Amino acid sequence: MTKKILILPGDGIGPEIVAEAEKVLQALRADFGLDVETEQALIGGAATDAEGTSLPEQTLALARQADAVLLGAVGGPRWDALERHLRPERGLLAIRAELGLFGNLRPAILYPQLADASALKPEVVAGLDILIVRELTGGIYFGEPRGIDTVDGVRRGYNTLVYSEPEVERIARLAFDIAGKRQGRVTSVDKANVLEVSELWRETVTRLAGDYPGITLEHMYVDNAAMQLVRAPKQFDVVVTGNMFGDILSDCAAMLTGSIGMLPSASLNESSQGLYEPVHGSAPDIAGQGKANPLATILSLAMLLRYSLGEGVLAERVEGAVGKVLDQGLGTPDIRRPGMREVGTTAMGDAVVAALGEAG
CATH class of the missing domain: 3.40.718.10 (Isopropylmalate Dehydrogenase)
Known part of the structure; x- marks a missing residue:
């Protein structure tokens, strides 16, 4: 049965990092037979700008119909002066409550390649x-x-x-x-x-x-x-x-x-429907510069595969691909250490896609 994933790019670096996770998702569909369909919607500041509310009814309706939701990030200083109920963070709190996402899972795993970054x-x-x-x-x-x-x-x-x-x-x-x-x-x-x-x-x-x-x-x-x-x-x-x-x-x-840019999270309800997002925020100071680390979002996708879609083997493949990329010495600015080659958001996502075939 085809599973439905709702994608919420959000604000700041959200659209950039989610785009890289989507590339991984498309590769899983094309090369590994993952049977999913996706749809996008607005949340956070982007939704407030377009719809006058940080969680539009259409977004909430789509989220309720989805098997899982993949979120980028919400918020930024441009919305800080708004009334509290209009702020981007209120939309995030509201979707958690509306979907009954009572349990948040936040792994803290140190990749050996980044041991000296801690x-x-x-x-x-x-x-x-x-x-x-x-x-x-x-x-x-x-x-x-x-x-x-x-x-x-x-x-x-x-x-x-x-x-x-x-x-x-x-x-x-x-x-x-x-x-x-x-x-x-x-x-x-x-x-x-x-x-x-x-x-x-x-x-x-x-x-x-x-x-x-x-x-x-x-x-x-x-x-x-x-x-x-x-x-x-x-x-x-x-x-x-x-x-x-x-x-x-x-x-x-x-x-x-070593970097908050490496950490995924999952928020689950009692039906294993979940919202998956990187732990880091919207980082508006680097938005649009191609510097954002997409690995936390890609690892959030791996958690989505494991907990909401029951695709543990593919989750391990994605996690293995991330490890393979780190083995290659690639790093975005937040995780680059001496001896590593600095790459941007898009190049990091491309590297993970290329490593998927080698990560089994």
Whole structure:
């Protein structure tokens, strides 16, 4: 059966990096029999400019019909002065909520070719392979009430951090299931020493661990987790945490790998429909210059193949092609090291396509 992929180029470097992932997708269709059809739509600032909203109804309708969504990036300073509900990021939050994309998977994998690009010593990060499982549709980013008001002449801003037991159960089960296919270790990150919502989180995760006797569970406060990520990151296998903590820790983990431009992500719902995007932002400062690294987007496509289309063999082929290109000593400006040859966005995408046939 033909699968449907919705492509959302977005803003900044989004259209450039997505175009390279599309070339890989077309090669998989032409040379390896991948049965998919694609459609494009607007989101973020581009949608606000064209439609007056960062998530048009047509985009949302197409996303609901798709088996998977591939996103470039959203946002940029040109939209920062807009009212909050019109800003590009609101469209991203909205599509996550509308599709029920509760689980965000962010791998932090250090390719051996880039070991000396990490901010940490090579021996500390060599062989790094962490997966952060972040709850994506609850927590402080969505909690109500929220807002800015004035009390006794003083302005104040407030947000609500709330998680229900079923929300915690859902993300914890996803983490335990994934850990069973990896090293069998889960670290649950919270702040249970000061937050009641974290007390509930810890109690719920601990209870569910009884259903997974083959998995080792440990708990860690978020401040300690941040320290441990830069002290001894290889102690982690699967890290599961809430929305805000996961947002911060996953970006911290990204820099262990040498460049945020190398890291993909997946956001899944309970039907394995997913939205796939690079971890990095829209990088408006280099948009249109041909400098952007498309590898995180291409690796996001690999995750799309694995988690939403059930094409694990093709996912491994794409990941192998990325490794092959790094073996060839090619690098965009963000990852180029001494002895590597600097290439642009298009040349990097072309190199991955050429390596697909050799990556099996």
